[in-house]
Amino acid sequence: MLTKKQHELLMFIHHYLEDRGVCPSFDEMKEALDLKSKSGIHRLITGLTERGFIRRLPHRARALEVLKLPDAVLPEGLKNRNTKPSTGSPKENVVQAEFGNRSGDNSSADNGxxxxxxxxxxxxxxxxxxxxxxxxxxxxxxxxxxxxxxxxxxxxxxxxxxxxxxxxxxxxxxxxxxxxxxxxxxxxxxxxxxxxxxxxxxxxxxxxxxxxxxxxxxxxxxxxxxxxxxxxxxxxxx
Structure with missing residues (x-):
């Protein structure tokens, strides 16, 4: 279950990517969520990563992969099947983008x-x-x-x-x-x-x-x- 701010950020990134094909900057994310600090955005992204909604691509700076969306925003037929598909077009399978301005500590994910x-x-x-x-x-x-x-x-x-x-x-x-x-x-x-x-x-x-x-x-x-x-x-x- 996502917090309100995690949900807001995930949907903002998702719609921004769909509309423009690139990821919003940290300044744009911060402004959209009305946060005072970019470190707050980093914590939200870390939380979304840990919950399996997005993924950072190893060895590639500023690359995000959107893996899934909350069931509440999916059409009824796609609920309970909300995972990254193994077939289909690149746009259907994954959305990637470059993004900048993240701040935080050296936090590690489960994949080492x-x-x-x-x-x-x-x-x-x-x-x-x-x-x-x-x-x-x-x-x-x-x-x-x-x-x-x-x-x-x-x-x-x-x-x-x-x-x-x-x-x-x-x-x-x-x-x-x-x-x-x-x-x-x-x-x-x-x-x-x-x-x-x-x-x-x-x-x-x-x-x-x-x-x-x-x-x-x-x-x-x-x-x-x-x-x-x-x-x-x-x-x-x-």
Missing amino acids: IVNLPLYGRIAAGLAIEAVTDPDSFVDVPQSMLDGGKHYCLEVAGDSMINAGIHDGDTVVIRDCNTAENGAIVVALIDNEEVTLKRLHRKGNTVALEAENPEYETRIFGPDRVKVQGKLVGLFRQY
Whole structure:
């Protein structure tokens, strides 16, 4: 049984998809349900997922699958048969769409998939500012994670290419403020720049080392660099 807000959101998404062929944004969902926070939309989507009304497609950011609707809105002949059919046209079987702006924690579903925020692009070359407000999420296998909070970033640049990290890859980061020498980390420099590099500490210096001979190792004082996470995995699209 759905709550009133879950029912409202499901029907809003369903009708929006039927009318426009794309999923509403989180801002549109929030406005339609008269909610103050996007995190409320995330909780409603999680609840609909757990109850089998919608599904997030693994390894695809911003993809939803509508599996069924409440019996109360179906024609009489379709009640008690309200599940995803195995035959028919793609439009009859499933409605998929891209959507953005979800916020929440690393909650996992029964299928072992964890929903991680995608915080935007991070430089694996020259340092750029990382986005801190997620505009999309990525479904990641629970087995890839090692406890604690995690998030994802999209790589921009080629300075870590010899470590197998390419431009356009999505890296999975464990949120932490320290890491062992030699680890690949998300480093905040002078509270302004964020970059993905290999960390080396020696005496009173911190070195951020690229994995590409075309880039120089950057040396900083210990107070200029803060670790914001450690690399634990990546995804690549072909």
